Amino acid sequence: MIDPRSSPNSRPIMSDVAALAAERVEERAVGPARSRRLTAIANLHYAFIWRSLRRLGVAGQAADDAAQQVFVLCAVKLDVIAEGRERAFLFQTALRVAMSLRRDFAQRREAFLGEDIDQFVDPEPRPDVAVEVMQRRALLDRVLDMLPMDQRAVFVLYEIEGLAAKEIAALLSIPVGTVASRLKRGRETFQSGAARVRLQMERGAKR
Amino acid sequence: MTTPERLIEHGTEFERELLASARLDAGKDGGRRRAVVAMAAVLSTTATAATTGATAGASVGGISAGVLVKWVGVAVVTVGVAGASVRVGSNLVSMRSAAPSTNGAPVRHGAGPSSLPVPNRDREQEATAATMSPASIATAMAAEMPLASTTTATPSAAKAETRPSSGPMSRPFARGDQRSSEPSDLGASVTDPDTSRNLPARSVPPDLEGEVATLGAARAALGGNDAPTALRALDAYDRAFPQGVLSDEAAVLRIEALAKRSDPNAAVLSERFVAGHPASPYAERLRAIMAHNR
Numbered sequence: 450m451i452d453p454r455s456s457p458n459s460r461p462i463m464s465d466v467a468a469l470a471a472e473r474v475e476e477r478a479v480g481p482a483r484s485r486r487l488t489a490i491a492n493l494h495y496a497f498i499w500r501s502l503r504r505l506g507v508a509g510q511a512a513d514d515a516a517q518q519v520f521v522l523c524a525v526k527l528d529v530i531a532e533g534r535e536r537a538f539l540f541q542t543a544l545r546v547a548m549s550l551r552r553d554f555a556q557r558r559e560a561f562l563g564e565d566i567d568q569f570v571d572p573e574p575r576p577d578v579a580v581e582v583m584q585r586r587a588l589l590d591r592v593l594d595m596l597p598m599d600q601r602a603v604f605v606l607y608e609i610e611g612l613a614a615k616e617i618a619a620l621l622s623i624p625v626g627t628v629a630s631r632l633k634r635g636r637e638t639f640q641s642g643a644a645r646v647r648l649q650m651e652r653g654a655k656r
Numbered sequence: 657m658t659t660p661e662r663l664i665e666h667g668t669e670f671e672r673e674l675l676a677s678a679r680l681d682a683g684k685d686g687g688r689r690r691a692v693v694a695m696a697a698v699l700s701t702t703a704t705a706a707t708t709g710a711t712a713g714a715s716v717g718g719i720s721a722g723v724l725v726k727w728v729g730v731a732v733v734t735v736g737v738a739g740a741s742v743r744v745g746s747n748l749v750s751m752r753s754a755a756p757s758t759n760g761a762p763v764r765h766g767a768g769p770s771s772l773p774v775p776n777r778d779r780e781q782e783a784t785a786a787t788m789s790p791a792s793i794a795t796a797m798a799a800e801m802p803l804a805s806t807t808t809a810t811p812s813a814a815k816a817e818t819r820p821s822s823g824p825m826s827r828p829f830a831r832g833d834q835r836s837s838e839p840s841d842l843g844a845s846v847t848d849p850d851t852s853r854n855l856p857a858r859s860v861p862p863d864l865e866g867e868v869a870t871l872g873a874a875r876a877a878l879g880g881n882d883a884p885t886a887l888r889a890l891d892a893y894d895r896a897f898p899q900g901v902l903s904d905e906a907a908v909l910r911i912e913a914l915a916k917r918s919d920p921n922a923a924v925l926s927e928r929f930v931a932g933h934p935a936s937p938y939a940e941r942l943r944a945i946m947a948h949n950r
Contacts, residue, residue, distance in 0.1 A: 484696065487692070487696070488692055491692045492688070495687065496682055499687060500678070500682070503678075516687060517687075517691045517694050520691040521698055524698035525698055545901060546901070585673055586677045586678065586681060588677075589674040607662070608662055608663050608664055609664075611664075614659045632660070636663065639671070640667070640668075640671065643668070643670055643674060644670075647670050
């Protein structure tokens with residue numbers, strides 16, 4: 450590899466210096482400050498990440514595990530996550546985890562072809578949540594499932610989490626213009642999908 | 657840019673109902689705590705590794721014995737209650753401490769050349785470390801994630817955390833369940849009486865454990881200057897986890913292993929990696945390694 454910025458003779462032990470410096474940063478970070486940072490990250494962002502995973506299509510119970518996976522990865526990579534970028538790291542990681550879980554699920558589902566997946570019931574009904582709300586959530590997720598993941602992420606952040614386009618751009622490390630176009634397409638899909646689901650419901654009710 | 661009016665306020669009634677149902681959706685109590693414990697397990701292992709290294713060098717100011725005891729305590733509690741989490745943790749240890757430095761050099765998990773000298777912990781190096789801001793690395797880190805592929809990090813990226821609670825719109829959305837930003841103590845969260853009840857023996861998906869273990873093997877081999885074994889482990893990793901979350905780390909380890917053998921493919925792969933992840937912290941590392949190996 451040719452890097453025009455470094456000639457063979459300039460700073461030959463650059464890698465040593467970089468490695469040492471990284472290590473020193475890390476060692477200094479071990480300790481109470483580090484543990485406080487991790488706890489603060491979990492306190493601040495756990496609910497957001499859990500919710501995001503759900504709306505990105507991770508089923509109820511799996512969301513607990515997926516959220517834990519996201520935060521463990523955050524702990525592993527803590528030293529390269531800048532102050533202030535924790536949320537972006539977590540969300541982008543959650544997005545990856547959600548996509549990988551959905552791939553697995555899609556593969557498994559092929560084994561169950563013929564079963565009506567609309568009959569799928571949350572394995573852990575929550576007694577404290579009104580049945581009506583749970584039904585709506587199931588419908589919401591069904592409509593969201595119609596969105597490609599990139600649009601879905603933007604849509605969820607904008608319409609459900611209530612973030613501004615600029616915040617979403619920062620969270621996903623994409624330009625604001627991309628946020629706008631994904632949001633536009635996501636909304637179109639969502640609106641037509643919601644209309645379709647509603648029609649199905651009405652037909653079902655008449656029968 | 658003008659953003660559209662939000663559907664939760666201006667959509668059809670049905671759309672509003674659907675979107676509103678997402679409000680207050682939250683996991684069972686204890687999920688957050690479980691995540692903290694799992695993170696602590698990772699951290700404790702890191703702390704141990706760093707301390708082991710430190711004994712070879714000199715004293716490290718940041719670590720007090722008390723803290724370490726606490727971390728170990730966290731790990732022990734976790735073993736009792738959610739053994740699975742700790743298994744992950746200990747695998748992470750093996751990954752991090754897997755470059756057993758025969759010369760007693762501190763363990764590094766940045767996949768550095770194993771021939772580094774033992775650092776003298778003097779003020780000068782303290783200064784070196786200080787100049788290398790983790791912030792710059794991390795912005796880059798976030799930018800290498802998949803969705804970021806359309807662009808590099810935006811200048812506004814650093815504002816990700818500034819989530820305005822301002823404005824009238826904060827009400828209808830799913831938020832407000834953030835816990836106090838006051839960081840509680842990790843130890844406290846573990847001794848919390850209802851922690852044990854809330855810690856089912858479920859774990860991080862096994863894939864991550866496997867990934868960490870496989871990469872740990874590769875790293876150990878690389879630390880022992882055994883590039884062929886490292887490459888075999890990395891081949892195994894690629895086969896087992898084609899979509900692995902640590903695939904970047906695997907790619908970097910592979911390049912290092914190839915570079916160690918003076919394999920010309922190292923340069924090719926390195927170039928490709930840097931082109932694909934220009935802002936990655938590993939990109940900088942690879943440039944350094946390749947420059948060093950020329």
